[in-house]
Amino acid sequence: MALLLVTTLLTTMLVLCATEVPLEGNCSNKNQLMMLLPEVISSILMRYFRHPYQPVQYYLAANNAVHQREQWDVVGLVLQLTSGHCTAMFGNLGDHLDGSGPIVQRSHAILFGEDVDAFERLLGNFSTTVNDYSGRYLLVLTSPTAQQNIEWSRLFKLLWLRHIVHVNVLLPTADGTVRVYTYEPYSPNRCADPVVKLVMVIFADGIVRKQHHNLYPRRRLTSLHNCTLQVGSFEAKPYTFLERKVDGYMELGGFEGDLLRLLAHRLQFRVNVTESPHQVQWGLMGSPGNSTGTMQLVQDELVDLVIACMALDVTRSYYLKPGFAHYTSRILFAVPQGRSYSAFEKLFRPFRIDIWAALGGMLGAVATVVGVLSCGRRVRTWRRFVYGPSVRMPLLGALYLLCGGAVVVVPRRNFARSLLALWLWFTFVLRTVYQGSLYLYLQRSATYPPLATLDEIHRSTLHYHMVNIAMRFFVDRPDIKPRTRFIPAGLDTLGAQVAGMASRYHDRVVVCPQDMVAYNNKLNRLHGNAELIQVTRESITLFPVTIYYPKKSFLTQLFDREVMHIIESGLMEYWVRNYGDYDFEANRRAPQNTGEPHKLTLQHLEGAYQLWLASHLLAMMVFLLERASLHSPMLRRILTSLSLMSGCIADGGIKHLLVRETVGNHFSEVIVDALHRYYVQNHSSTLLMRLSTVSRQTYELQSDIMDEVMQRTSHSIAYEYRSVTYHRPSRRPRIFNLAFIDGYDAFEQLFSSLDPAQNDFSGYYLIVLTTLDTARPEMLAHMFTLLWTLNVINVNIVTADLQDYSHWQSVLMYTYYPYTPAGCERNVPQLVHRFRKGARRYDQRIELFPNKLSNFHQCIITVGTFHLPPYMLLSRRYGQLRYGGFEGDLLRALSVKLNFTVRLIEPEAGELWGRLPPINGTEADASGCVRLVLTERVNLTLGRFAIRGDRNLVMKCSRSYYTVRMVFAVPAGREYTPFEKLFRPFARSTWSLVTLYLLVALCVIYMIRYTQLPHLRDFVYGRGVSTPILNLLSILFGGALQQLPVRNFARTLLFLWMYYCLVVRTCYQGSLFEYLQEHKNFSPVQTVDALVGQNYHFYSLYGSSLYLQQMPRILSRITWLEDEDASIERHLSRLMTQQAPATALFTDIERIAYHNRFHARDGFVHVANVVLVRLPIGMYYPKKSCLANQFDREIDSLLTSGYVSYQLARYVNYDAFQEPSAYHHVPRPLTIDHLVGCFETLGGLLLVATGLHLLELISRRFATVRTLLTFLQTV
Structure with a gap:
């Protein structure tokens, strides 16, 4: 209708x-x-x-x-x-x-x-x-x-x-x-x-x-022109970091901060961070007027966007506008650490429960057979048949063999011997497996596994700690509300809770994103903390993270397009992995025993001491029962029957940047356009210079143009005026320069007065030529010739026929290109553009200051350098000087990218870097490569050139692309002798306690000897035992006893000493086997004080003497070497072959690593683990060189790509400076070299025995000696 x-x-x-x-x-x-x-x-x-x-x-x-x-x-x-x-x-x-x-x-x-x-x-x-x-x-x-x-x-x-x-x-x-x-x-x-x-x-x-072909372009806005966006955020590590500066400005860090920083760079805006009010962090999302925290900031349009671990949420998306999800994380539980195994529980870890059960069943069967065969006289024949008639304590003998004892009485019959051989083989295998495994388990800090699933957490009694907005994840489990504790809002309070789960909190679980856990784990590893935060294997939910905007924001499409490009490039994943350690499963696994064997300490043997104490308590109980049996006939009958049934005592147990359109003079418009496009900088002023030598008319014309230009640009450009006759010192060289001249004489006077220390010749130079007629090409060529001698290339000369007032008037802009396909170092004027009068806008695509050094067109760049591995490797082949090394590879990469040809010049013999001229000296007073640069014979120099302040006063340095560490090269430490290896299995504290126990035992024996009470001697170590000290040592070294005690207390003491010696001997034997196979040296000297204290003599190149001026103790005993690499190579070879003991060479660690890489078969040169000086190295150019900026840009791209580190790894080997490689427990046959220490011990004991024999021969004539030997024989 x-x-x-x-x-x-x-x-x-x-x-x-x-x-x-x-x-x-x-x-x-x-x-x-x-x-x-x-x-x-x-x-x-x-x-x-x-x-x-x-x-x-x-x-x-x-x-x-x-x-x-x-x-x-x-x-x-x-x-x-x-x-x-x-x-x-x-x-x-x-x-x-x-x-x-x-x-x-x-x-x-x-x-x-x-x-x-x-x-x-x-x-x-x-x-x-x-x-x-x-x-x-x-x-x-x-x-x-x-x-x-x-x-x-x-x-x-x-x-x-x-x-x-x-x-x-x-x-x-x-x-x-x-x-x-x-x-x-x-x-x-x-x-x-x-x-x-x-x-x-x-x-x-x-x-x-x-004017525009597309009315609705997809990229409606491509730049925010350095305007400021208000960003709401708070600290939620590792998503966002708030770095507060001294001026009150806050800078955003973290991987979301990195994302925002890249977006600001690509879209050209500045960031002003607004924190959440009252540190409420995320806050609650509600209808307008009812929101809190960061949600209130964005809903009330106080900020343009918010970023800080913002999860996509239905409620937030209803009131706000979400962006594209730039990262998806997981929500999970951070759980406490598992409980550590006690020292006593470690004794039972070598075997599983089924093995312990089988072993217990077998021992029970043995005890049953012995008990049956010990009851009555009718089974005496079976007893003799099974274990022989002379075996009086079979159960104690079986336990004695199980613990590594010797056979006291060997049965005669074949069946009994077969049973004994089977039992010996069974106990040997079982004991060997247990001892090898126990030695490893004693050194581990093992824990029970932490909580792994959500059901295990729900079944536990731990409290749920979370921020209030996290309750939406548990709507299906209302039963956890009584156990829920909300984390108060504040400055990174959630991050503090997560960090505390490493070792502080054991009564809670924390609901958090996995990135917070990964960040804290990486931080703990960097700080050397052993405890890492554990998480559940199951996640609660996925966690898409985005940027939120006000509902009517136009930034969404603009930002989403850039965010998708960043995600596709893999940068987001790279940033995330750079802030955390995401190998959660590896953190759950028990620590592996890699590296060399460790010495056992008291903490490792704590379980053995606990078992020893428990056995002593059991022995005391048995002793008290025996004392009580004297007054109780029933108790005496029970003990007697148990003794008769088992044949032995019952064992104690078993071991686990607009042009405003300016209106007015056409000449001024062109200048203003160029200034607005290239000179608008917030941090640097523009140097304004003028000189008129032709007429008063040109002087007034310059004044008119300057007034109009400065009036139109004063709001964005700061000017500093300088006259030719007055030189005002500046804190830094001027980059932006604007000069007004009226002819070649004025140009020559003005630029001849420039000082490289006050003017950066690689900066921007706009020269306004106010001639009254058209500028001649010859005059322009002479100007460019002078500019090239100053290495000024970013220069434009603006000129016009100012007598022409017609509409054909044009402003001409000229420049020159030093490197072109037609030739090198040319100064031919080239027309950049003709600005015609009447054009309201100028084409912004015309580059007024193009990059003239992006292609050298195979022109020659002269480089001064020398042979210095691994930085520069020079060699002559077919009459040509070839170069390599990692700085040589960097130079070759620059030559390929910039398309230039390298010509090398070496300094005079015996000079490397060279010395600087004195303060009032001339260039001829310098030497080495420094002299080549100052006399401008080379365009640049490199070769481990340290960037220093004194050099920067006379030369121009590049960006540093590597930092050299200066250390002392020292010889390797002395190797352990075979005899010293015998004492390595135990630490000093363990040796002290073992010796203490032996001394206590000897004191007890001697006290009993001096009391001369036979019943006390029989009660403690048995009747008829005449050599208790020999028995004590025999059991300690795994020998047998010729006579066993009969009474229960003496038997209990014997069993306790046997078990103690078994544990100590097992640990010693298991560790000694590994130490004997090692080729271990004492550590080289690691500190400067130790080098001085041990009277080391020092060597160094004279070119490195500046770095040792603050060490008078070293300068007093140093020998200066010739400035050539051959002297360094000779001394490193002497250190490697131990020909220069007690000497140290001052050089860089990379030189040592280069030597170790190519001489690895002959040995390694070690370093003292103290970095004396860190030297940033780079290239040096003449003070007015134009190459520095272009080379720095290319070096930055190579550094970002990892090229420098990759090339350096081809020339050096740092393995000798690291910790010893992992010791793999692979059995190898022992050789005579391994057992030299044992033979030395045997020889020493034989000498002792020979000495005792001589004493016995002498005792026939000396009664005192005979009395002493008689006493020793009786104990």
Whole structure:
């Protein structure tokens, strides 16, 4: 019906015009305009507004009914032209407010308005609920109006208040054309201030004058022109770090901070961080006015975006606008550490429960057989048959053999011997396996596994600690509410809770993202902490992280496009992995025993001492029972029967950057354009220089141009004026320079007075040549020749015929290119551009200061260097000097990237870096490569050139690409002798306790000897035992006893000493076997004090003497070597072969690593583990060189790619400076060399025995000696 009504109205208007019925205004003009405007609208709709799911919303507003009918006429023609191609919908601004039905945001709309007031009424009814302000909008002014009558500023401010930027305004004019306008919200020096821009003019005859081909480009904004965006954030490590500067400015770090920093660089904006109010962190999301924290900042549009571990959430997405998810994490539990095994539990870890059960069953079977065969006289024959008639204590003998004892009595019969051989073989295998495994388990700090699943956490009694917004993850488990504890809001309070789970908290689990755990684990590893945070294997939910914007923000599409590119490049994953250790499963595994064997300490043997103490308590209980049995006949009968049934005592147990359009002089406009494009810097002023030597007229002309230029640029550029006769010192060389001259004489006087220390010749130089006629090419060539001698290449000379006032007047800009395919170091003037008068805008694509050093076209760059491994390796082949080394490879990579040819020059013999000239000296006073640079015989020099302040005063340095560590090279430590290896298994504390126990035992024996009480001697170590000291030592070394005690207390003491000796001997034997096979040396000297204290003699190149001036103790005993690498090589070879003991060589660690790589078969040179000096190295150029900036850019790209580190790894070997390699427990046959220490011990004991024999022979004549030997024999 609406289409039929529109068709009827259009037919009536055409009939009235054909019958020449007068209408309002000129009918022919209106018809022409009314036909052009719908065609333009339909063309725009067909090209930019066609969408498979979004209809085009039509909104109309007029001030009277007549104009409203005209609007309907235009709409009708548009509908006819787009019928079947675009879905149309007439927007009713009141329908969506009733709240019924689902609300769908519309992103394509066309607004017809009579004037700006009409548009204000329409836009005033828009809302973010129904209208997507980031969509495409078309505004049509339906009244032909002169352009000057439109309130453009007001109209576009209405649009900017709603952040509608994808918009165009159609303006039909009285001359029959349609103009298309839009606006730029961000432009240079204008932030969030709309600037009107004419996009297109469409004439009635169909001619289109385009300024822009695309009315709705996908990249509507590509730069925010250094404007500031307010960013809401808080500290949530590792997502965001807040680094507070001294001036109060906060810088954002973390991997989301890195993302924002890269976005700021690509989109050219600055960041101003706003913290969450009251440190509420995320806060709660609610209706407007009810939100808290960071959500309140973005909902109230106090910030442009928020970033800080922001998870995608339905409630947040309803009130805010989410961006593209740039990272997906996991929510999981941080759980406490598992309980450590006690020292006593470690004794049972070598075997599993089933093995212990089988062993117990077998011992039980043995005890049963012995018990059965010990009851009654009828089984005496079986007893003799099974274990022989002379075996009186079979159960104690079986346990004695199990613990590693010897056979006291060997049975005679074959069956008994077979049983004994089987038992010996079984106990040997079992004991060997247990001893080898126990030695490893004693050194481990093993723990029970931490909680791994969600069900284990729910079954535990631990409290749930989480931030309040995390309760949404547990809506299906209301039963955990009583155990939930909310973490109070504050400065990284969640991160503090997670960090405490490493070792502080044991009564809770913390709900957190996995990245916080990975960050703290990496931090703990860097700090050397052994405890890492454990997490569950199961995650609670996935955690997509994004950036949130206000509901009507236009930044979403702009940021999302860049974020997707960053994700596709892999940078986001790289940043995330750079901030954390994500190998959670490796952290759950028990620590492996890698590396060399450790000495056993008291903590390792704590379980053995606990068992020893328990056995002593058991022995005391048995002793008390025996004492009590004297007064209780029943107890005495029980003990007697147990003794008779078992044949032995019951065992104690078993062992686990606009041009404002300036108006005025054409010459000034060109200068202002160049200044705005290249000289606007916040941190550096522009040096202004002028000199006129021709006439007063040129001087006044310079003044006029300078006044106009400075008036138009003073708001963005700071100027500093300098005259030729007065040189004001500057803190740093001037980069931006503007010079006004009127001829070659003025140019020569001005530039000849420049000082490289005050002017950076690699900076920007804009020279304004104010001649009264056209500049001659010969004069320009002479100027460029002088500029090249100063190495000034970023220079433009601007000139014009100032006597020409016609419209043909042009401003010419000249420069020169030193390196071209036509030749090298050329100074031919080249025309950069001709700026014609009358052009309102200049082509921004013209590069006024192009990069002239990106291609040297195979021109020669002379390099001064010398042979210094591994930095520069020089060799002659077929009469040519070839180069290598990692700095040589860097030079070759630069030559390939910049396309130049390298020519090498070596300094005079015996000179490497060379010395600097004195303060008042000349260049001839220098030496080495320094002299080559100062005399400009070379373009640069390199070869482990340390960047120092004294060198920077006379030369120009590059960016440092490596840091050299200066150390002392020392010889290897002395190797352990075979005899010293015998004492390595135990630490000093363990040896002390073992010796203490032996001394206590000896003291007890001697006390019993001096008391001369036979019943006490029989009670403690048995009746008939005449050599207790020999028995004590025999059991300690694994020997047998000839006579066993009969009484229970003596047997218990014997069993305790046997078990103690078994554990000590097992640990000693297991460790000794590994130590004997090692080729271990004493550690080399590691400190400077130790080198001085041990009277070491020092050697060094004389070129490195500057770094030792603060060490007088070293300078007093140092020998200076010749400045050549051969002297270093000779001394390293002497250190490697131990020909120069007690000497130390001062050199860089890379030189030592180079020597170790290529002489690994002959041995290694070690270093003292103290870095005396760290030297950043780089290249040095002449003070006025133009190469430094270009080379620095290329070096930066090579450093970022890892090229320098990769090339260095080809020449050095750092293995000798690391910890000893992992010792693999692979059994190897022992050789005589391994057992030399044992043979030395045997020889020493034989000498002792020989000495005793001589004493016995002497004792026949000396009674005192005989009495002493008799006493020793009796004990």
